[in-house]
Amino acid sequence: MGKAQKKTGKGRLDKYYKLAKEQGYRARSAFKLIQLNKKYAFLESARCCIDLCAAPGGWLQVASKYMPTNSVIVGVDLVPIKPIPRVVTFASDITTTQCRNLIRNELKDWRADVVLHDGAPNVGTAWIQDAYSQSELVLMSLKLAVDFLVKGGTFVTKVFRSADYNNLIWVFNQLFGKVEATKPPSSRNVSAEIFVVCRDFLAPKHIDPKFLDPKHVFKDLAAATASGTDKGSSAQNIQANVFQPEKKRRKRDGYADGDYTLFKAISVAEFVRSPDPITVLGTVNKMTFVTEEEKEWYALEITTGDIKSNCDDLKVLGKGDFKALLKWRLALREELGLDNKTKDTDDVTETVEIVEEADEDQQIQEELERLNAEAAARTKRERRRANEVKTRTIQRMQLQMTAPLDIGMEQHDASLGGQEDFFDLGGAETGLRKRGGLAALGDDDGDSDSEDAASDTESESVLDSDEERLRKVNGLEAEMDGLYDAYRDRMRERDAKFKVKESREKNAEREEWLGIKQPIDVGSDSDEEEGGWDKMEVAKERTGDASSSDDSDSSEEEEEDAPPTRKRSRTGPEPVKPSKRAKLVTNLREPKTKATASKAASVWFSQDVFTGMDEELDIGDDDPDDEMSVDGDDANSEAEWEDSPESPEDEDDFEIVKAVEDDADMWDVNDENEDQAKQEKIKKHGLITAEAVTLAQQLVNRQTTKTQMINDGFNRYSLNSKEGLPDWFLDEEAKFYKPNLPVTKEAMAALRAKQRALDARPIKKVAEAKARKKFKAAQRLDKAMKKAEGVNETSDISERDKAQQIEKLMRKGLSSGKKAKKDIKVVVAKGAHKGIQGRPKGVKGRYSMVDSRMKKEVRAKKRVEKANKKRKRS
């Protein structure tokens, strides 16, 4: 509600992430260098390049690709970099002399044409420190650059738009002929990073050490902020802290001079006497009653308990609380005669004060109106949502998708404007309690029943409150989820095809190609990446460093840090506690664990024959479900790099990308590489859908390009987070929300031709039967030959007998193996054969006597059976 959109991990997997993955770059940041080089073309002509802060090596890969062969490329980072062909790497801190010596040893007399720096300090402390370290790191990299750059060389560095920015640019301008700041398209707009390309190194004989000393370069930073020269944006932020306290702002301009602490307490008198109370409220954490005078104020009637507790922690206050504090200040000032005094003494000041007061009143009034409007909009939104849920539930009921256990049809829902609510579980429970039927619902609360009923009835009367309404909406959603699960279980039980279809849908490998999709789930991959940055970040997250940074961001960021698991039930901002109200929802879900085997299957396997075979016949784990679980893992294995949102790395936008197979010796390759699996499938079976054939034809005929196709795969919804969406919604989306890919006549014709060719081939079963027959014939012949050899070698029978036996054996060996069916002659017992005993005259071999009636009856029976079969099939 009114919250800024979360920048989830999934949101980070953008076009460049995909491209990096596809093209084998280790980090999406590789595209930043590609785009910078495209604009300034410094790599193609460079023979020697140093990349400072290079891990995991995205920029090194780009340098190695774009620089001439045989050029020298050196990469340095705090953490080791996996080997890259033609690149020398080592682990060292770029701020140390050891690093300088290592580079010197490597380059010998060479000088670098290009020095790159994409560093971001691995810290998780307060923002001000991060920002400072980043600027300091830039200066350190510049120090190395001036040591190693050739005259006319290029230095590329990343800088954050902080108060240090101008000072850094000034220094660059002293050392380079051309200095340009640019933001490549692949750098996210939300990131404060900017790239500065310094060309034409002047290589002065003597460089004033002050240019490279952070103490001198950044010494004006805090002074400027404190003196109020740069007050504009920060003052606005402070005011906004009061008017929209739920919005957290980054302190891009740094903190006040010398005040790097995040906690600030002042005396109440300062607030009361301040001409700018809003700014005071926006900047401090606590207001204390210390002096005698303040203690008197504390005892006043207008200083209510709320006011006192509001003063205790201003960072947790909402708009209403701030308003109350401002009103209290006005009342106090009136009581103290502060405003009147001003009137008496100074006319000019009086005007100012009145204006200020009037302004404050107006602001409060405006605030009030805005709050009311917001509340009304929220109620409307919730009502609409509840209505939607209700409509869908009714539809589901009509489609027989809801469980017969559906209850609470007659309950009330105040959130729906006093109308009847179909699925008020809490209400249902209360109702049942009243009627004494609670035991039937499996209540385990024992004695507390009557109390609960009373409190529930009470709470029914205050359903209008936001919290209650939210809880009800959550309850409805949870119930929808439960009912959907029950529906799926029933379908699984009833329909074997549904089960197979379900597992097939979840099988990533068999998925039809629908353009580039956002990975379903994320998180596990970061472990697979062994880049140093990952390790550092993962370790940082573990030790909880990240959460300790910028206070103003913390609550927002904490949410971002939460693992992106898909929850079964959406619980809104507050998780629904396993309260008594939610119990019914839980009960609905319970049967789910056993519902994987159909009833028919259970009955079948309960036969005596199968006793003792439980382990082998694990009914609950049949194939499709196995597949599902594997697929689940597959989906989870989609790569995602979640930076610590607190660190400047968040600004930096650096993101590790899963490497592709051909880079196997350098980087981990996952078996479940989706693209590769698809490629293999295509190689094996060819393109099997008309859409795929159409796209392939377009590519071949140059009607489109690969990049265009990738771009087409994105739309404004592509990166929307699916986190927290209910299963039924996602399933529907998967079924119906598909891109409408073009299909051409030619593609259809090509597919049909392929199908015809396939049809013309003998079917597999026939071919197998033939092969089996052939194999058996060969076996028989082999056996006969062996026997014949044995006969031939025996000496105690005559040659004639031998020949006879061998002939017999060979005949048998060459025969089809089946004994010829002896004909049974059917003799109808009529005429001369009527009523005779024994073999009829003139009949040789096997025979069967039938009477005419029986023959007709058998024929009629066969006819009826055939007709029945036909009817069943149609």
Ligand SMILES: C[S@@+](CC[C@H](N)C(=O)[O-])C[C@H]1O[C@@H](n2cnc3c(N)ncnc32)[C@H](O)[C@@H]1O
């Ligand atoms: C954004 S990443 C660099 C990404 C790299 N350009 C790429 O494309 O793969 C920032 C790197 O700076 C490194 N770093 C931070 N402080 C450093 C220092 N003092 N010395 C060396 N490396 C440092 C971190 O270890 C991290 O790997």
